[in-house]
Each structure stands twice: as C-alpha cells, then as structure tokens.
Amino acid sequence: MSAPNPLSDAQLAANFADIAPPLTHDAALLEANQCLFCHDAPCTIACPTHIDVPAFIKKIATGNLRGSARVILEANPFGHSCARACPVEVLCEGACVLNDRDEQPIKIALLQRHATDYVLERKLRLFQPGPSTGKRIAVVGAGPAGLACARDLRRFGHAVTVFDAKPQPGGLNTYGIAEYKLKTDVALAEVQDILDLGVELKSGVTIDSLEPLLAKYDAVFVGVGLGSTKRLGIPGEDLPGVIDALTFIEHLKTHPYRDTAVGRNVVVIGAGNTAIDAVTQAKRLGAAAATIVYRRGEADMSAYHYEYELAKRDGCGFRFNAAPLRILGNGAVDGLEVRTATGTERIPCDMVIVAIGQGSPALTWPKDHPKVFVGGDCANGGAEIVNAAADGVQAAARIHEMLTVRDGR
Amino acid sequence: MADLRTSFAGIESPNPFWLASGPPTNTYGQVAKAFDQGWGGAVWKTIGEPIINVFSRYGSVDLGQNRMMGFNNIELISDRPIAENLKEIAEVKRNYPKHACVASLMVESKQKAWHEMVKQTEDTGADGIELNFGCPHGMSERGMGSAVGQVPDYTCQIVEWVKEVATIPVIVKLTPNVTDITYIARAAVKGGADALSLINTINSIVGVDLTTFEPQPSVAGKSSHGGYCGPAVKPIALHLVSAVAGDPSVKIPISGIGGIASWRDAAEFIALGAGTLQVCTAVMHYGFRIVEDLIDGLSNWMDERGHRSLADFQGRALPRVAKWEDLDLNYHLLAHIDQDKCIKCELCWTACEDGAHQAIRRLPRDNGGPVVEIIEEACVGCNLCAAVCPVQDCITMRQVPNAYPAVSWKEYAAGKGKLAPRSEHFHTATWTKSR
Numbered sequence: 001m002s003a004p005n006p007l008s009d010a011q012l013a014a015n016f017a018d019i020a021p022p023l024t025h026d027a028a029l030l031e032a033n034q035c036l037f038c039h040d041a042p043c044t045i046a047c048p049t050h051i052d053v054p055a056f057i058k059k060i061a062t063g064n065l066r067g068s069a070r071v072i073l074e075a076n077p078f079g080h081s082c083a084r085a086c087p088v089e090v091l092c093e094g095a096c097v098l099n100d101r102d103e104q105p106i107k108i109a110l111l112q113r114h115a116t117d118y119v120l121e122r123k124l125r126l127f128q129p130g131p132s133t134g135k136r137i138a139v140v141g142a143g144p145a146g147l148a149c150a151r152d153l154r155r156f157g158h159a160v161t162v163f164d165a166k167p168q169p170g171g172l173n174t175y176g177i178a179e180y181k182l183k184t185d186v187a188l189a190e191v192q193d194i195l196d197l198g199v200e201l202k203s204g205v206t207i208d209s210l211e212p213l214l215a216k217y218d219a220v221f222v223g224v225g226l227g228s229t230k231r232l233g234i235p236g237e238d239l240p241g242v243i244d245a246l247t248f249i250e251h252l253k254t255h256p257y258r259d260t261a262v263g264r265n266v267v268v269i270g271a272g273n274t275a276i277d278a279v280t281q282a283k284r285l286g287a288a289a290a291t292i293v294y295r296r297g298e299a300d301m302s303a304y305h306y307e308y309e310l311a312k313r314d315g316c317g318f319r320f321n322a323a324p325l326r327i328l329g330n331g332a333v334d335g336l337e338v339r340t341a342t343g344t345e346r347i348p349c350d351m352v353i354v355a356i357g358q359g360s361p362a363l364t365w366p367k368d369h370p371k372v373f374v375g376g377d378c379a380n381g382g383a384e385i386v387n388a389a390a391d392g393v394q395a396a397a398r399i400h401e402m403l404t405v406r407d408g409r
Numbered sequence: 410m411a412d413l414r415t416s417f418a419g420i421e422s423p424n425p426f427w428l429a430s431g432p433p434t435n436t437y438g439q440v441a442k443a444f445d446q447g448w449g450g451a452v453w454k455t456i457g458e459p460i461i462n463v464f465s466r467y468g469s470v471d472l473g474q475n476r477m478m479g480f481n482n483i484e485l486i487s488d489r490p491i492a493e494n495l496k497e498i499a500e501v502k503r504n505y506p507k508h509a510c511v512a513s514l515m516v517e518s519k520q521k522a523w524h525e526m527v528k529q530t531e532d533t534g535a536d537g538i539e540l541n542f543g544c545p546h547g548m549s550e551r552g553m554g555s556a557v558g559q560v561p562d563y564t565c566q567i568v569e570w571v572k573e574v575a576t577i578p579v580i581v582k583l584t585p586n587v588t589d590i591t592y593i594a595r596a597a598v599k600g601g602a603d604a605l606s607l608i609n610t611i612n613s614i615v616g617v618d619l620t621t622f623e624p625q626p627s628v629a630g631k632s633s634h635g636g637y638c639g640p641a642v643k644p645i646a647l648h649l650v651s652a653v654a655g656d657p658s659v660k661i662p663i664s665g666i667g668g669i670a671s672w673r674d675a676a677e678f679i680a681l682g683a684g685t686l687q688v689c690t691a692v693m694h695y696g697f698r699i700v701e702d703l704i705d706g707l708s709n710w711m712d713e714r715g716h717r718s719l720a721d722f723q724g725r726a727l728p729r730v731a732k733w734e735d736l737d738l739n740y741h742l743l744a745h746i747d748q749d750k751c752i753k754c755e756l757c758w759t760a761c762e763d764g765a766h767q768a769i770r771r772l773p774r775d776n777g778g779p780v781v782e783i784i785e786e787a788c789v790g791c792n793l794c795a796a797v798c799p800v801q802d803c804i805t806m807r808q809v810p811n812a813y814p815a816v817s818w819k820e821y822a823a824g825k826g827k828l829a830p831r832s833e834h835f836h837t838a839t840w841t842k843s844r
Contacts, residue, residue: 029473029474030474033473033474036754036756036799037756038753038754038755038756039754039755039756039758039759040755040771040774040780041754042753042774045774061473097752097753097754098752100752100753101752101799101800
C-alpha cells in the first residue's frame with residue numbers, strides 16, 4: 001500500500017493525458033463542415049444550458065472562433081470544462097440527427113473545446129461587467145453552480161461575493177473531475193475568467209448559517225454541492241487503506257501523481273460515475289488490479305454505459321451481486337468479505353475506495369425564502385457540471401428579475 | 410462493351426476524352442504519359458511567340474473541405490520556343506499515331522503570321538488546329554485570345570486566314586465572356602471553321618486576402634483577373650454548349666469543355682451535343698489517372714442503358730432544351746416526405762419558410778412523431794426542400810396528375826388552353842418581432 005509508485009513519470013503523464021485530445025485545425029474544419037445546421041436543433045434542446053450548437057459550429061467553419069466561443073460561453077459559463085467532461089453521449093451528441101442517418105454524430109464536445117481553447121489560450125475577454133446596480137448578492141459555494149450564477153450577476157451589474165470552504169475555487173471542477181478528462185489548470189483558468197469580471201472570492205470560509213448573509217445581502221444563492229461520501233456502515237471501515245472516492249480523487253488532483261498512494265490490488269465499492277472515476281484512476285496510477293464491487297447487477301449500475309466501457313477498456317474488473325459485509329485486515333486492509341448468491345466470499349485487496357454516493361450538505365437553508373435561491377448538486381441531488389451551470393445561469397436571471405422588477409425598474 | 414471511338418470533324422481518337430489545352434499538355438512527356446494511361450487525345454498548350462509568365466499563377470475556390478471547387482489562372486500560353494513545341498508534337502504523332510493530337514495556336518492578328526504558323530504546324534503531322542480565341546487574361550491585353558473571340562468580325566477574319574492555308578481540321582475555341590456566344594459561333598462557321606470547342610475560362614477574381622487586401626492569386630501584392638474553371642463552371646458550360654449545339658445555323662461538331670471531372674459530366678455534355686470532351690482542371694487536381702474511371706464509368710453506363718456508341722445518345726437532351734414559354738403550366742408536382750427516412754433536421758422547413766413558399770408545417774418535436782409535413786395546398790413543387798434534404802430519397806417530388814391537357818404560357822397568353830386548378834403560394838409568411 002505504501003510502496004513507491006512503480007510507474008515512471010512519463011508513464012503516469014501518459015496515463016492521465018486527455019482522454020479526448022484536441023482536434024487539429026484541419027480536423028476541426030472538416031468536422032464543422034459535416035454539421036447539417038439543423039433548425040430547432042436536437043443537440044441544443046438536449047443541452048441543459050441550450051447552447052446554440054449549430055451556430056457555434058458554423059462559426060468554426062467560417063473561421064470565426066471568437067464568435068463561436070462567445071455563443072458557447074454566453075449560454076454556459078462553464079463551456080471549457082463541459083467540453084471536456086460533459087456526458088455528451090447522453091446529451092448533445094446523443095441527440096445529433098446524424099445518429100438517425102446511421103452515422104457518427106458530430107463531435108460537438110471536441111468542437112466546443114476547439115472554440116473555447118482558442119479564447120482561453122489567448123486570454124480573450126469576451127464579457128464585461130454591467131453598470132453597477134448597487135445590489136449585493138452572496139453566493140455560497142464556488143463550484144459551477146455558484147460561479148455560473150456569479151458570472152451572470154456580474155454581467156447584470158450586481159456586486160457578488162462568493163464564499164467557499166476550500167482553498168481553491170471551482171468546487172468539484174477543481175477537485176473532483178477525473179484527471180484524464182479535466183486538468184486542474186484548465187478548471188482554474190476557467191474560474192479565473194469569471195472572477196476577473198469583479199467577483200469577490202472568500203476562500204477557506206465555511207458558511208454554517210445563511211442568517212448573517214440574508215441580513216447583509218439583497219439575495220443569497222446556495223450552490224454548496226453535496227456532503228462528504230456516505231459511510232458503508234460495516235466493520236473495518238476505519239482501517240488504514242480505506243478511503244472515500246472524493247478524497248482519493250482530490251488528493252490525486254492536487255499533488256504530483258506519484259504522491260497519491262494506491263494499492264496493488266484495489267477494490268472500489270459502488271457502481272456510479274464516481275466509482276468509475278475512482279477505479280480507472282486507481283488503475284492508471286499503477287494498481288495491478290482495480291475492481292468494482294457492487295451489491296447489485298450489471299443492469300442496475302448508475303454509471304453511464306460509456307463510462308462502464310471505459311473502465312473495461314482500462315482493464316478494470318467488475319464483481320456484480322457482491323454485497324460488502326466487512327473489510328478485513330489487521331492494522332491494514334487485506335481483503336473484503338462479500339455476500340454472493342452462493343454464500344460469503346473473501347476478495348483479497350490492499351486498498352478499498354468507497355464510492356456509494358455523497359450525503360446531504362451540512363448547510364441548511366430556508367425552503368421558501370424570497371431572497372434565497374438554490375442550484376447545482378445540492379438542489380438536484382447530484383448531476384453534471386452542465387446541470388449546475390444551467391441552474392446558476394437560471395438563478396442569476398431570476399435574482400436579477402426579482403431585484404429589478406421589485407424596484408420597478 | 411460500349412464503343413467509345415470518336416471521329417470528330419475527321420479527327421479519330423480511341424475515346425472522346427481529350428486533354429484540354431493547358432498546363433497538362435505542355436510537353437511530350439506529359440502527353441505521352443497521358444496517352445499511355447488512356448487519354449484519347451490532347452490539345453497542346455497554346456503555341457505562339459514564347460511569353461514570360463509571372464510566378465504566382467493559380468487560385469483556388471474551396472467549398473468547405475473540398476479543394477478546387479472552382480479554380481482560376483493567370484498563366485499565359487506556352488513559354489517554350491515554337492520549334493520545340495512543334496518538334497514534340499511531331500514526336501507524339503510518330504509514337505501515338507492513333508491518338509488525336511491537336512495544336513492550339515495563338516499569334517498576332519496578321520494574315521502572314523497566321524499563314525506561317527499554320528504551315529509549320531501542319532508539318533508536324535498534327536491531327537488538327539485549335540484556334541485559341543478564348544483566353545481572357547494577359548494575351549487579350551495584347552490583342553489576342555478573347556480580344557479576338559469577343560468580336561464576331563475578328564473571329565471570322567482570322568478563321569478565314571487560317572482556312573486559306575490549312576488542310577487539317579480547324580477547331581475554334583470560344584470564350585464565354587460574351588453576351589451571346591451564338592454570334593461568335595456563327596462567325597466562326599462563316600469563316601469556315603470545321604468545329605468549335607467551348608467553353609474557355611471565365612473572367613474572375615477568386616478571392617481577396619483579408620489581411621493584406623491582395624486579390625488572389627497575388628503577384629507581389631497585386632493580381633489580375635484570371636480565367637475561371639473547374640467543377641463550378643460546368644453548368645455555365647452545359648448551357649453554352651446547348652445554346653451553340655441547338656443553333657440551327659451552327660452545324661459543325663462541338664468539343665465540350667468546362668468543369669468535366671467525371672464520366673457523368675462527360676455524358677451530360679455529350680447528351681447536350683458535344684462530340685468530344687476536353688478536361689484540364691480535374692487533371693491538374695488529381696492527375697492523368699482519372700481517365701480510367703472516365704472511360705470505365707461511361708462504358709458501364711452505356712452498357713446498362715444499351716447505348717452501343719456515343720452517337721446513340723449524343724444530342725439526346727437537346728430537343729428537351731426549350732424556351733420557358735413552351736413549358737407545360739399544367740404539369741404539377743408535390744413534395745413528398747418519407748417520414749421513415751427523415752432524420753428531423755428541419756432544414757426543409759427553414760428553407761421553405763424563409764427561402765421559398767411557406768409550404769411546410771412544423772410539428773412539435775416532443776411527440777415522437779414527424780416534425781415536418783408538406784402543406785399540400787401551398788406546395789408549388791419548387792424542389793427546394795428536396796435540394797436541401799441531407800438524406801437520399803427522403804424528399805421526392807411527385808407528379809400530381811390532372812385531366813387538363815398541357816398548356817404553355819405562349820398558348821395560354823394567346824387565349825388557348827386552360828389552367829388546371831393548382832396549389833398556390835399563399836404568401837403566409839408572418840413575423841412578430843420578439844422582445
């Protein structure tokens with residue numbers, strides 16, 4: 001468990017390289033020119049932020065990359081990270097009409113990355129804060145929901161202060177997305193773009209109650225995400241070598257790769273998308289074996305099909321219908337006892353990663369307070385970056401409407 | 410197996426595919442290689458007093474990722490000595506006696522100069538002479554090329570001079586840069602031309618560099634209009650070939666030129682009256698090897714259709730080229746959408762709604778059924794929806810039979826015949842500006 005990582009730096013870097021490398025200029029043009037430019041396009045409908053996908057793709061085809069990025073980021077302040085981490089197979093690309101022509105869909109995510117990389121690399125400022133309204137809004141949580149809300153509130157001209165418990169802003173974008181999908185520097189650059197609109201950020205501040213904020217601000221947006229990973233509630237859970245998935249991934253994303261401890265024989269308990277992120281990254285860190293153990297069957301997995309396929313391609317194992325009973329070990333993990341259809345069985349392992357979902361957030365908020373708005377994981381129970389961004393954008397519009405309509409402006 | 414042999418104004422060739430006069434026919438090496446790969450003939454790059462070219466010469470118009478959808482050039486005629494060109498033509502004829510080798514000529518507009526040039530050319534054993542009255546750039550500033558081909562009297566005069574000494578067939582190559590090409594064609598016939606070839610290139614500027622504002626192709630910061638060709642010009646060439654072929658006072662063979670890149674293009678030119686085909690841009694793009702499918706595709710199509718020789722279908726489309734006033738007003742069409750094939754892109758709707766006749770209705774996407782349907786009482790059968798539909802055979806145009814006899818505008822305006830009841834364009838477009 002504590003042995004030095006067997007992989008070279010070069011091998012580790014290759015293992016965590018972008019799973020979907022960027023398109024070359026020529027490949028992007030070729031792809032953009034395949035788009036049919038649908039009217040009332042299903043891809044746009046499928047996107048929670050309703051990015052005008054045909055419009056941004058057409059602009060790539062004409063060489064108007066700045067305009068293309070603006071179409072994307074106007075609708076979705078997290079267009080950079082969504083281009084890398086969105087489950088497009090079940091959203092825009094899954095809705096592409098070319099699927100019905102028995103063809104591959106347009107590579108919307110890669111085209112979106114092509115356009116947004118253009119402005120990110122050149123540090124082009126696409127948006128400006130609106131003229132000051134004198135209104136002040138507190139945003140709790142600097143994840144995609146909170147910062148999407150903050151971005152649009154600044155564009156409306158409101159003053160925004162964002163509170164976040166972590167040292168770095170970005171929420172799960174910074175700390176929780178699989179490294180091979182989204183790198184921390186991209187996540188932070190995207191966040192910086194928003195902060196540069198004049199958002200005040202108070203990092204390392206845990207908000208325990210909304211009361212002081214409600215007294216001081218004209219509105220409060222709550223985008224705190226969910227709580228920490230749920231506990232299994234079985235013996236052995238506190239043994240060294242047992243870690244929850246979010247802590248494991250956060251460590252990986254905030255340290256040089258080899259500084260994150262990984263077992264030789266890793267078991268991941270759970271079968272959601274976070275469990276997949278954990279098992280694939282354990283494998284990519286150098287685990288000789290990394291296996292998902294799930295109490296129910298293959299068809300019951302909540303992970304997306306393409307994530308399941310990715311884990312299989314990475315050489316990860318799957319044990320279905322195996323309910324964890326106890327984590328075994330004397331001072332350190334050396335196995336997991338599970339109940340199967342035929343009885344109990346011991347699965348040998350030297351590391352257990354728990355990924356059975358997150359609990360509720362510690363913060364509570366009044367449900368029907370006119371000045372309180374909520375969005376992201378803490379409102380929807382845990383979804384994608386794009387859902388959080390959509391929530392934040394919609395909340396900003398509602399807050400703006402409330403503040404301006406109420407004042408009769 | 411279809412017989413592709415041609416006899417064009419007395420010039421024999423194993424197939425109708427000739428290289429047009431241009432960069433691919435500059436040397437013995439190119440023409441000999443082309444013949445070995447299957448080309449039936451070649452019109453040598455225009456010979457005259459050697460010129461000096463500029464370095465930047467060609468410009469491309471790309472469509473999406475498709476290169477050279479249109480193409481232009483500001484290259485002049487051959488920059489090689491006349492004697493060298495003639496020597497190589499003679500060598501080609503010695504080594505390829507069954508292939509057509511035609512010399513393209515352009516000299517200053519003096520009787521003696523033309524007589525001299527024609528006699529020298531005949532000494533090579535060339536099968537014919539093509540008079541380049543078409544190049545629109547450069548040479549025209551010196552009173553040659555299209556400067557001759559744009560004036561019927563000049564055209565007639567020089568053809569007469571050439572015919573005074575020529576004993577081999579004389580082909581006159583026509584420029585499209587005129588108001589009515591048939592006037593020039595008739596002038597060539599009057600001067601004694603044995604055949605015509607068309608079209609030469611179209612005056613053009615292919616683009617402007619938006620950083621430097623240099624028109625393309627740029628020569629040290631400036632450009633000159635050049636000759637446009639390639640697939641983009643085919644429809645223009647087809648029209649002009651049909652106009653000349655359909656002119657009752659032009660009864661000489663026509664060699665079709667302009668954007669020919671496939672056997673389908675070739676068959677269309679022949680159907681509109683062409684006897685041979687000349688190809689340049691497609692060879693400049695992909696090389697001589699394209700002739701294999703030109704021959705193979707045309708042969709297979711002819712076999713399938715039962716055409717044993719080119720004569721079997723040459724000109725077959727010509728009687729169908731009519732004046733608008735003779736078209737049948739009682740021929741009605743209706744667009745039909747195959748909903749099983751529809752992929753729900755709604756391109757037909759947006760095209761019809763914004764760009765045509767508001768004859769398609771949108772249905773809600775969320776009900777799982779069709780998203781577009783034809784408003785039959787409003788559809789005027791214009792073809793636009795079928796043209797924009799990205800799915801093969803999803804939208805088809807179907808005839809709506811009626812009991813009324815055909816009636817043309819000419820007849821109808823003269824009080825003869827009756828119009829069948831027809832769907833009408835209701836002009837239903839409405840728009841309320843959104844907040």
